[in-house]
Structure formats: structure tokens, C-alpha cells
Amino acid sequence: MALLQISEPNESPEPHTRRLAVGIDLGTTNSLVATIRNAVPECLPDVDGHTMLPSAVRYGEEGVIEIGDAALAHRGDDALNTITSVKRFMGRSVADLRGDATARYQFSTPTGDGKGQLKITTRQGAMSPIEISAEILRALKDRAEQSLGGPLYGAVITVPAYFDDAQRQAAKDAAKLAGLNVLRLLNEPTAAAVAYGLDKHAEGTFLIYDLGGGTFDVSILRLSRGVFEVLATAGDTHLGGDDFDSALAKHAFDTWGLTRTLSPTGQANLHAAARGAKEALTDAATATIKVNWGCGFDSSLDVAREQFFSLTQPLVDRTLTAVKRALRDAKVKAEEIDGVVLVGGATRMPHVRAALQAHFGKPPLADMNPDEVVALGAAIQADQLAGNASAGGEHLLLDVIPLSLGLETMGGLVEKIIPRNSTIPVAKAQEFTTFKDGQTAMALHVVQGERELVADCRSLARFELRGIPPMVAGAARIRVTFQVDADGLLSVSATETTSNVRADIVVKPSYGLGDGEIASMLQSAFAAAGSDMQARALAEARVDAQALIAALSNAVNVDRALLNDAEYAALSSQIAHLKHLADGSDHRAIARATEALNVASTDFAGRRMDRAVREALTGRRIDSVEKMV
Amino acid sequence: MNAFEAFGLQADTNIDLSALASRYRDLQSAVHPDRFANATDVEQRIAMARAVEINDAYNTLKDPVRRAMHLLSLKGIDALAASDTSMPVDFLMEQVEWREALADAKLKEDSERLEEMASEITSILHSLGDTFAAAWRGEHLPVATTLARKMRFMQKLGDEVDAALADLEQ
Numbered sequence: 063m064a065l066l067q068i069s070e071p072n073e074s075p076e077p078h079t080r081r082l083a084v085g086i087d088l089g090t091t092n093s094l095v096a097t098i099r100n101a102v103p104e105c106l107p108d109v110d111g112h113t114m115l116p117s118a119v120r121y122g123e124e125g126v127i128e129i130g131d132a133a134l135a136h137r138g139d140d141a142l143n144t145i146t147s148v149k150r151f152m153g154r155s156v157a158d159l160r161g162d163a164t165a166r167y168q169f170s171t172p173t174g175d176g177k178g179q180l181k182i183t184t185r186q187g188a189m190s191p192i193e194i195s196a197e198i199l200r201a202l203k204d205r206a207e208q209s210l211g212g213p214l215y216g217a218v219i220t221v222p223a224y225f226d227d228a229q230r231q232a233a234k235d236a237a238k239l240a241g242l243n244v245l246r247l248l249n250e251p252t253a254a255a256v257a258y259g260l261d262k263h264a265e266g267t268f269l270i271y272d273l274g275g276g277t278f279d280v281s282i283l284r285l286s287r288g289v290f291e292v293l294a295t296a297g298d299t300h301l302g303g304d305d306f307d308s309a310l311a312k313h314a315f316d317t318w319g320l321t322r323t324l325s326p327t328g329q330a331n332l333h334a335a336a337r338g339a340k341e342a343l344t345d346a347a348t349a350t351i352k353v354n355w356g357c358g359f360d361s362s363l364d365v366a367r368e369q370f371f372s373l374t375q376p377l378v379d380r381t382l383t384a385v386k387r388a389l390r391d392a393k394v395k396a397e398e399i400d401g402v403v404l405v406g407g408a409t410r411m412p413h414v415r416a417a418l419q420a421h422f423g424k425p426p427l428a429d430m431n432p433d434e435v436v437a438l439g440a441a442i443q444a445d446q447l448a449g450n451a452s453a454g455g456e457h458l459l460l461d462v463i464p465l466s467l468g469l470e471t472m473g474g475l476v477e478k479i480i481p482r483n484s485t486i487p488v489a490k491a492q493e494f495t496t497f498k499d500g501q502t503a504m505a506l507h508v509v510q511g512e513r514e515l516v517a518d519c520r521s522l523a524r525f526e527l528r529g530i531p532p533m534v535a536g537a538a539r540i541r542v543t544f545q546v547d548a549d550g551l552l553s554v555s556a557t558e559t560t561s562n563v564r565a566d567i568v569v570k571p572s573y574g575l576g577d578g579e580i581a582s583m584l585q586s587a588f589a590a591a592g593s594d595m596q597a598r599a600l601a602e603a604r605v606d607a608q609a610l611i612a613a614l615s616n617a618v619n620v621d622r623a624l625l626n627d628a629e630y631a632a633l634s635s636q637i638a639h640l641k642h643l644a645d646g647s648d649h650r651a652i653a654r655a656t657e658a659l660n661v662a663s664t665d666f667a668g669r670r671m672d673r674a675v676r677e678a679l680t681g682r683r684i685d686s687v688e689k690m691v
Numbered sequence: 692m693n694a695f696e697a698f699g700l701q702a703d704t705n706i707d708l709s710a711l712a713s714r715y716r717d718l719q720s721a722v723h724p725d726r727f728a729n730a731t732d733v734e735q736r737i738a739m740a741r742a743v744e745i746n747d748a749y750n751t752l753k754d755p756v757r758r759a760m761h762l763l764s765l766k767g768i769d770a771l772a773a774s775d776t777s778m779p780v781d782f783l784m785e786q787v788e789w790r791e792a793l794a795d796a797k798l799k800e801d802s803e804r805l806e807e808m809a810s811e812i813t814s815i816l817h818s819l820g821d822t823f824a825a826a827w828r829g830e831h832l833p834v835a836t837t838l839a840r841k842m843r844f845m846q847k848l849g850d851e852v853d854a855a856l857a858d859l860e861q
Contacts, residue, residue: 246725286713286716288720289716289719383860383861386857386860387857387860390853390856390857446728447725447728448728458716458719458720459725460716460719460723484746485749485750486746487724487739487746488743488746488747489747547739548724548725609729610732612729613730613731614731617730617734660731660732660733661733663733663734664733664737667730667731668737670734671722671734671738671741674721674722675718675721675722677721678714678717678721678722679698679699679714679717679718
């Protein structure tokens with residue numbers, strides 16, 4: 063649609079129909095929500111004027127749930143029921159936690175074998191990270207709706223670029239559970255690049271260094287005339303500011319000669335004190351870690367800046383390893399980077415900046431608030447995906463998948479189907495064959511990672527193709543297709559091509575929630591709120607129908623020339639029919655007619671797309687046409 | 692549609708990579724699903740399929756080895772067909788020597804040697820690419836096919852050298 067609209071620069075085509083859309087940065091330590099107001103992205107504050115909401119959820123007595131600072135206040139006295147850094151557990155199993163020093167809760171799994179999405183035991187029951195994250199997202203949604211004065215049309219949710227498929231699915235499920243319409247999952251460094259690039263009118267090759275509370279990402283992008291092309295990404299989803307706190311806490315623990323295992327409360331207090339000292343050392347030469355253990359017993363330790371730097375230099379070095387890998391994958395040399403953009407509160411640490419300056423030979427760019435830049439970029443993208451951006455003010459993001467996707471083959475080896483750093487959306491097909499004579503079924507095991515052995519990669523899904531006609535070994539042709547959409551989410555299908563036996567799977571087995579599960583959770587939430595599911599279904603069907611009517615009516619008017627008279631008459635009458643149904647109250651009839659009209663408009667849509675491609679090839683872009691108009 | 696047609700180009704060995712990158716951005720700007728946020732479901736699905744095709748075509752055209760394979764396929768030749776994998780003996784001997792050198796450099800963790808190998812491989816790939824172009828234009832297709840296979844061998848070797856270098860950095 064957007065390509066066909068011609069309007070004044072910087073003016074929304076229909077200002078009165080602006081849709082309310084937000085960008086949400088769901089962070090390990092803090093979360094933010096931002097939107098576009100008066101053509102400028104801004105973070106929305108709470109009633110106290112704070113834009114950052116601590117990513118903390120407390121499950122209190124009598125069903126009370128506290129979020130943010132109210133929850134954090136109880137981190138000391140109710141440590142097991144006050145969940146922080148939940149992002150570290152998204153799409154993770156208990157088996158994944160081994161050796162994670164920040165894992166200080168009581169965990170369980172639904173299956174009992176340590177696999178599958180873990181849950182955290184609280185006094186209100188076992189909560190999955192998806193449910194806990196949904197509480198944070200719901201708080202931000204409420205904040206935005208109060209601030210903007212209406213229900214949200216949709217949201218862009220950011221995720222670390224290095225999140226794997228299970229973690230992405232978990233993030234999307236959390237947003238759905240919070241009642242948000244997810245316009246897109248957007249990689250955090252890409253969001254930051256959009257905010258930075260549009261604000262500074264930057265062109266060239268940029269490296270985004272994003273060290274958050276619990277995750278580290280590095281992405282290299284080429285910025286050219288409004289197109290943000292990610293060349294490569296690398297990172298570590300278990301490396302962040304939290305780990306610097308832990309290193310300092312361990313140092314204090316060892317120096318004090320403590321031997322007993324700390325209580326959850328003691329651990330929480332020690333980490334909070336270490337974090338305070340770390341933040342103080344950004345400006346001060348020394349800081350004190352002071353912990354009151356209760357019963358009149360306390361400990362205190364002075365730490366010098368240099369000491370903190372040498373304690374945590376190995377963590378900084380790990381980030382540089384990822385930086386080097388990203389440069390290698392992007393086939394870009396350090397000296398070809400036009401700027402290094404800092405994202406995430408942890409990039410305030412002076413030795414991080416010094417290491418980057420040494421590596422790139424120039425100081426990193428720190429002229430945007432590293433806490434807010436991701437949310438701002440997400441807001442810009444949300445505004446565009448909601449259809450609010452003006453024709454001239456559009457940009458395009460071309461992102462990549464962070465980790466290779468493949469299938470298990472004989473001997474526990476991985477056959478890569480889509481290599482890491484492939485631009486999305488992407489689809490690849492590969493043929494496999496049977497191993498034994500008369501084999502009628504094939505087990506497909508989908509994995510993600512760079513290693514050659516299945517055991518070293520992340521298992522995403524297992525599914526079976528059954529009903530293969532018996533043939534001699536090697537005669538069957540099993541075509542397996544991997545498709546990754548613009549959210550970076552994978553779906554897989556397999557077909558035996560000589561017989562057309564088919565199996566499909568959207569990869570969300572043990573980690574995400576099934577759509578049915580989300581629907582039932584939402585349903586109970588609505589039941590609690592006294593809403594009527596029937597009314598909701600009708601409202602949704604009408605919204606879909608009206609969106610289709612609006613889009614198609616506009617397209618038919620603009621491109622009348624692409625239709626012959628009979629086609630024009632047929633489409634017009636179907637549009638009128640759907641309009642008529644949408645005024646009624648039969649939501650199933652509306653949904654059926656919407657789908658029918660969608661199908662009927664397929665050829666027309668294809669012709670419009672062909673025309674757009676021809677225009678792109680002949681260089682007749684709408685922005686240059688616009689200047690002539 | 693072949694990759695060249697998708698980019699409105701004549702099938703040829705000669706490609707201006709920066710013009711290709713610029714055309715790629717123009718094409719994605721026209722078809723990417725994000726540009727159809729307000730469009731009908733059908734238009735969004737078509738946009739998705741087109742964006743996938745253009746990504747695939749771009750990957751084929753910008754990579755000299757994939758481009759060579761694609762040019763041959765336009766002449767009805769599958770250079771990777773398992774039925775015919777014969778390669779000149781002297782080339783295979785060279786490959787053995789390369790592999791030995793790679794294994795040796797990995798064992799000694801000799802990143803300097805690996806970097807040297809990487810740049811040697813790059814220049815060999817360049818000259819193979821030039822020879823391929825001459826053979827393809829002269830319609831010497833069996834020669835071009837062998838050259839394309841040699842390019843693929845060298846590219847795989849280069850990938851392994853890169854992986855070895857990345858391992859040393861860890």
C-alpha cells in the first residue's frame with residue numbers, strides 16, 4: 063500500500079486515523095515503552111516521571127502481584143517470590159541452568175525430566191518466565207494506554223539479536239498473553255540502529271555494541287538511504303551487567319572469608335550492594351560494598367576502580383571475541399567501521415569504552431541515552447508497521463538470523479539448511495532420503511547452532527513424516543523446507559515428493575505456549591474481567607473485515623487499470639457484500655467472507671506486486687515521482 | 692525466474708557488486724512485507740514470497756561461486772551433480788597439500804599462517820573466477836564446469852580456514 067500513496071512529505075496520509083502503536087524494550091533489568099508523538103519518538107514515563115520500569119515481579123500474599131519498584135522493595139525480605147532478571151530464563155529448561163550463578167529461585171519443569179520450559183515456584187504457584195514477563199508487559203501496556211488515552215493497536219517487542227528460536231517464541235507468547243497485538247519481534251541492536259541512524263542521519267557501516275543487564279549483542283549494519291541492512295550479528299545471551307555484579311559479589315564474599323551458602327535474602331542483598339558499587343565506580347575512584355546480614359552483623363569492603371576493572375576484564379574480553387566474529391562474518395575490517403554505537407546501561411563502564419576505543423581506534427558514540435535508544439527504535443518501527451508513517455518518511459529493516467538452522471542426519475551430525483546471518487525472510491529446501499529398504503516413516507529433528515554435533519546444538523523440535531510408500535533405501539525423495547519469517551521465527555514442512563505425503567510444523571514445541579494454551583489463559587483472564595468472548599470475536603472479525611475493505615477499496619481505486627471490467631465488477635460486488643455482512647453480528651460469516659475476498663483478490667495483488675518490482679528495476683521510485691508531483 | 696532476471700540483469704559473469712547491492716535495496720524496498728503493513732493478507736503473503744525470492748537471488752548473484760553454478764545451470768549443467776565428480780589429479784593433489792597445511796597450522800595455532808592462507812585462497816579464487824568468465828563467454832562449457840568446481844573446492848577450504856581463525860580467537 064505504502065508505495066502507492068503520494069502525499070506531502072512528513073505528513074501522515076490520514077492524520078485522524080493514526081493508530082496507537084508502541085515499542086517495548088523488555089529488558090533483563092529494566093523495561094521501557096515508547097511511542098511517536100508529534101513525529102518524535104519518546105519514552106513514556108509512569109506517574110512518578112520514571113521511564114524505566116524495573117523488570118521485577120513479586121507474587122505477594124492473597125493474590126497480589128507487584129511490578130517494578132514496588133516488587134524490588136521486597137527483593138531482600140521476600141527473595142523467593144520476587145523475580146528479577148526473568149529474561150535469562152525465557153525459552154530455557156532447568157537443564158540449561160547448570161552453573162548459572164544468578165539462578166537463585168526454586169525451579170520446576172512440567173515434564174520432570176529437566177527438559178521443556180522451566181517454571182519458577184512462587185507462593186502463587188509455579189510461574190513460567192512467559193507468564194512473569196507478561197506481567198511486566200501488561201504494566202507497560204496499561205501505562206501506554208493511560209498515557210495515550212485509548213487501546214493500543216499493536217506493539218513491537220524487542221529481543222536480543224542472539225536469542226534463539228525458543229527464546230523468541232517465548233517473548234512473542236508473553237506479549238500475546240499480555241493482550242498485545244505483536245506487530246513484530248525486533249532485534250535490540252537493530253532497533254538501536256534505527257533510532258540512532260534516523261536521529262543522526264547516519265550513512266555508512268556501523269557496529270552496535272549492546273551490553274544489557276543480562277545479554278550481549280553485537281550487530282554490524284550498513285545504513286544507506288533509509289535502508290538498514292544487517293550484515294552480521296553475534297553475541298552471548300548469558301553475558302551482561304549482571305555478570306559484572308556477580309564477579310564483584312564473589313570477590314567480596316571470598317575476601318570476607320565467608321564459607322556458608324548464603325540465604326536467598328543474603329544473596330539478593332549482596333548482589334544489590336555489588337551493583338551499587340559497580341555503578342559508583344563509573345565516576346568514583348573507589349566504592350564500598352556494604353551488606354547488613356541482620357542480627358546486628360554486617361560486612362563492608364572498599365573496592366578500587368582498577369581492582370574492579372581487572373576482576374571483570376575477562377568479561378569485556380568475551381564481548382570482544384563476539385565483536386571479532388561479527389566483523390569476520392560481515393567481511394568488514396575494524397577500520398572500515400564508521401562508528402561504534404553504545405547501547406545498554408552496562409556500556410557506561412569506563413573499561414568497556416576503553417576496550418572499544420583501543421579496538422577501533424576511535425571513541426565509541428555515546429550521544430544517545432543507552433537505556434532508551436532500543437525502545438525509541440522499536441517505537442519508530444511500530445509506527446511504520448501500524449501504517450502511520452508518511453510515504454517519504456519510510457525506512458526498511460533487513461535483518462538476519464543469528465544462528466544456523468539445520469536437521470539431524472545419520473550419526474548425530476547436523477546438516478545446516480539455513481546458515482547464520484542469512485537475511486530474513488528466507489526459505490530453503492533440501493532433499494533427504496531413506497536409510498533402510500521399505501522405510502515408511504522418517505523422524506526429523508530440527509536444531510539450531512553452529513556446532514557439527516547435534517548434542518552441541520539447541521534442539522528446537524522433533525516431528526515425524528509418516529506414510530512414505532515402501533521403497534528401496536535411497537529411492538524416496540523427502541523435501542524438507544525451512545522458512546523463517548520477518549520475526550525470525552521458523553516453520554518447517556516435509557514432503558515425500560514422489561507420493562506427496564506431507565507434514566508441517568511451526569517450531570514451538572516444548573518452550574513456547576501452544577496457541578490453544580494462550581487462548582485458554584486469555585479466556586480465563588477475560589472471564590475474570592467479565593468480558594464477553596463472543597463480543598470479542600465479533601469485534602475482531604469486524605476489524606479484520608474493515609481493514610481488508612479499506613485496503614482493497616483503495617487498491618482498486620488506485621489500480622483500476624490493472625483490472626478488466628468483469629474483474630472490477632466482481633471485486634466491487636464482493637467488497638459490498640462484506641461491508642453488508644460486517645454491519646451484522648454473525649462473526650463466522652464475516653470471517654468466511656473476509657477470507658473469500660482475500661482469495662479472490664490474489665491475482666490482482668500479484669499484478670500490483672509485479673508492477674512495483676518493475677518500477678524498482680527501472681528506478682522509478684515513488685519518492686522521486688513525489689518530487690515531480 | 693532466474694536470479695539475473697529477478698534483478699533485471701543479463702546473465703553474465705561480469706557483475707558490478709555495488710550496483711547490485713543498491714538494486715537489491717531498491718527491490719526490497721518495493722516488495723518487503725513491512726511495506727505492506729496495511730495491505731490485505733494476500734498482498735502480505737505475496738510480499739513475503741517475493742522478499743524470499745529476492746534474498747535468494749541476491750545471495751546467488753553476489754557470491755562468485757554460486758553465481759558461476761547458476762550461470763552453468765542456465766545452460767542446463769548441474770555442476771554439483773553426484774554422477775560426475777571427476778577432477779584433475781594435479782588439482783586434487785594440491786587440495787591434499789592445502790588440507791595438510793591447514794591441519795598443521797591448526798595444530799600449531801599459527802594464526803599468521805592461517806591469515807596468509809586466507810589471502811592466498813582469496814587471490815586464487817579471483818583468478819579462477821576470471822578464467823571461468825573467459826571459458827563461459829567462449830562457450831567452453833566443460834572447461835567452465837571444471838573451473839566452477841575448483842572454485843567451490845577453494846571456497847570451502849577458505850571457509851574452513853576462517854573457521855580455524857575464529858576458533859583461535861575464542
